[in-house]
Amino acid sequence: MTHFQTQVLQRVRTIPSGRVVSYGQIAASIGTPRAARQVGWIMRSLGKTSDMPWWRVINNQGKISIKGNIEHDARSQKKLLEAEGVVVADDFTLDIEKYRYQFEEKES
DNA sequence: GAGATGACGGGCT
DNA sequence: AAGCCCGCCATCT
Numbered sequence: 001m002t003h004f005q006t007q008v009l010q011r012v013r014t015i016p017s018g019r020v021v022s023y024g025q026i027a028a029s030i031g032t033p034r035a036a037r038q039v040g041w042i043m044r045s046l047g048k049t050s051d052m053p054w055w056r057v058i059n060n061q062g063k064i065s066i067k068g069n070i071e072h073d074a075r076s077q078k079k080l081l082e083a084e085g086v087v088v089a090d091d092f093t094l095d096i097e098k099y100r101y102q103f104e105e106k107e108s
Numbered sequence: 109g110a111g112a113t114g115a116c117g118g119g120c121t
Numbered sequence: 122a123a124g125c126c127c128g129c130c131a132t133c134t
Contacts, residue, residue, distance in 0.1 A: 004131065023116055027130095034129045040115035041131070059116060066115045077115090113133080121125080 004030075008042050011103060015056045018084040019101035020094070022060040029103040036060075055080040062096030064088070 007030040015021055023036040032038075036059075043054050055077040059065050064074045078088045088094045 002131080027116085032130080034117085035131070036116040037114055037129065038116090038131045041113090043115050045132095054115085057115080061117085064115080072115090074115095111134090114131105116129090117127105119125105119127090121123100 004032075004035075004038065005042050008039050009050075009052060012052050012054060012057060014103065015053055015101055017053075017056075018086060018099070020056045020058055020081070020086065020096060020099045021101050021103070022096065023057060024060050025100075025103065026057065056084075056101075058094070058096065060096070062094050064092040 008026055011021075011026045011029050023039040024033065026039045027033055027035040039057070043057060046052060046054055054072075064077050066072060066074050066077060074092045078092055081088050081094070086094060086099055
């Protein structure tokens with residue numbers, strides 16, 4: 001478990017139900033605004049072995065861009081979000097500005 | 109240590 | 122609006 005990974009997971013864990021954040025937001029909140037890709041990379045490695053609300057993390061275009069190689073695919077993420085009251089279109093897009101959650105705390 | 113990878117982001121066509 | 126391209130940066134091989 002690297003420090004970077006710890007920081008990311010720590011933020012993901014604070015996302016409230018029914019809200020979403022972009023990979024870039026998480027990267028920025030831990031002090032590395034340009035490491036959005038790495039945030040996604042960490043999500044990929046999470047798999048099912050986590051109780052982390054990974055499905056509340058989407059890209060800045062308000063779209064779910066998961067590849068689907070893991071057990072989780074875009075469809076399951078869509079269901080999870082809808083279960084929390086988030087409206088997701090058939091093309092896996094949603095009104096991110098409406099559900100976007102702003103991190104308040106900074107690093108720890 | 110060098111090159112390749114990718115659940116991203118932003119800019120340009 | 123949709124697609125293509127380039128830059129980022131922690132990991133992996």
